[in-house]
Amino acid sequence: xxxxxxxxxxxxxxxxxxxxxxxxxxxxxxxxxxxxxxxxxxxxxxxxxxxxxxxxxxxxxxxxxxxxxxxxxxxxxxxxxxxxxxxxxxxxxxxxxxxxxxxxxxxxxxxxxxxxxxxxxxxxxxx
Numbered sequence: 333x334x335x336x337x338x339x340x341x342x343x344x345x346x347x348x349x350x351x352x353x354x355x356x357x358x359x360x361x362x363x364x365x366x367x368x369x370x371x372x373x374x375x376x377x378x379x380x381x382x383x384x385x386x387x388x389x390x391x392x393x394x395x396x397x398x399x400x401x402x403x404x405x406x407x408x409x410x411x412x413x414x415x416x417x418x419x420x421x422x423x424x425x426x427x428x429x430x431x432x433x434x435x436x437x438x439x440x441x442x443x444x445x446x447x448x449x450x451x452x453x454x455x456x457x458x459x
Contacts, residue, residue, distance in 0.1 A: 334446055335421060342439040344429030354424030358417050365389065365413040389413060402454030409448050418444045 335358075336351025346354075369387045381387065383397025383404065390411020397404055422440035425431040431439060445452075 334443060335424075338439045338442050338446075339425050339429045339431060342425070342431050342435040344425055344431040344439075346425075346429035350428050354421060354428055358420035358424055361413045361416040361420070365411075384408070385411075390415075400455075401459050402451050402457075405451035405454060406448055409444065409451065414444070414447070 333348075333351070335355040336346060336348050339346045339351055339354070365388075368389070372387050383392075383395075385392025385395065385404065385408040386397065387393070388408060388411045390408070390413075392404065392408035392411060395404060395407050418440045421443050422433075422436045425436040425439055426433055429436075
């Protein structure tokens, strides 16, 4: 729904089904991430890990989860697979929805920000 709505806002020629297709295909890197997290948890000593992003492939891996939860969750969005998913949304909007490239990049950034909304709300509440 969000990909379809953002695509329409940025001038895309897409149906709801096309929006679902873009969202579905762009989410495939998250499946690879899940497999790699499972492999990591099988080969590493997990007793010292206390945060969900300590298994991620991004900046959150190096941040102490004991700090402000909003900042931790926002930084956790800066990982390889989330950014890859965001890039695939932009590519899908360009080729499937016929959105101009510059608008598609902005639309993908909006989608990333929508995903970061819970962390931003935590920051706004001072958590």
